[in-house]
Amino acid sequence: MHITTGSLKGKVLLTPTRGIRPTAERVRQALMNSLGPKLQGARFLDLFCGTGSVGIEAISQGAGFVCFVEKAEKNYILLKQNLSNLGVEKNLYKTIKTNIFTMKPEQLEGTFDIIFADPFYEDIKDGFETIYHLVWQVLxxxxxxxxxxxxxxxxxxxxxxxxxxxxxxxxxxxxxxQV
Structure with a gap:
């Protein structure tokens, strides 16, 4: 998997061989194009971040800060390796290893301009209200x-x-x- 846009375009990301469905490159590129200039300097929250591909794309596009949240140990380790391997400055991000369904908004230490969530699709049916409630508290x-x-x-x-x-x-x- 590669970063598709911005200053890190073409850089390779580590991903597990199985167990997650990373956001496809074309979907990430379409997302970044949809967000466009709103990414510049934005505080970006990447929930269910996996190995960090979407949040790293946001940094590559000029986000001012990204908070990555992931609960799976193997993905969290790869996330940290990806950030290190790409040389992302530590003041541009924070990583949190926790379950989104039980986390408190205070754990995020602030509010965000853009929030992206990529839960397992089966979690949408029964869990979207919980995700939405958390997001609306910090958006x-x-x-x-x-x-x-x-x-x-x-x-x-x-x-x-x-x-x-x-x-x-x-x-x-x-x-x-709404404002």
């Missing part, structure tokens, strides 16, 4: 929340919903927290 007014999910899920009933974009078996649903 700045005017901030953007993007959730990656499967094509069978419809998240349009949640406040702030804007649109859903499809990319094969994946969809990105966009929400904006």
């Amino acid at each position: 700045n007014p005017g901030g953007i929340f993007v959730c990656e999910h499967g094509t069978k899920d419809n998240l349009s009933q949640f406040p702030g919903y804007q649109e859903t974009k499809s990319y094969g078996d994946s969809q990105l649903s966009f929400f904006v927290r």
Whole structure:
């Protein structure tokens, strides 16, 4: 897997051989294109980050700070290796190893301009309300929340919903927290 855009474009990321479904390169590129200039200097939260591909793309595109949250030990180790191997400055990120479904907003130490979540697709059905509730507590007014999910899920009933974009078996649903 490679970084697709920005200052780190072309750099290789370590990924596990099985056990996770990383966000596809074309989906990451489409996400970064959709966010465009909003990434510049933004505080970005990457929930269910896996090995960090989306958050690292955000740093590559000029995000001012990224908080990575992952619970799986093997993914967390690869996340830290990816950040180190790419030479990402430590003041640009924070990593947290925890379960999103039990975490408290205070663990994030602040609020964010853009939040991306890529839970296991089966977690959307029963867990999206929990994810949404956490996100809405730490998303700045005017901030953007993007959730990656499967094509069978419809998240349009949640406040702030804007649109859903499809990319094969994946969809990105966009929400904006009103000012």
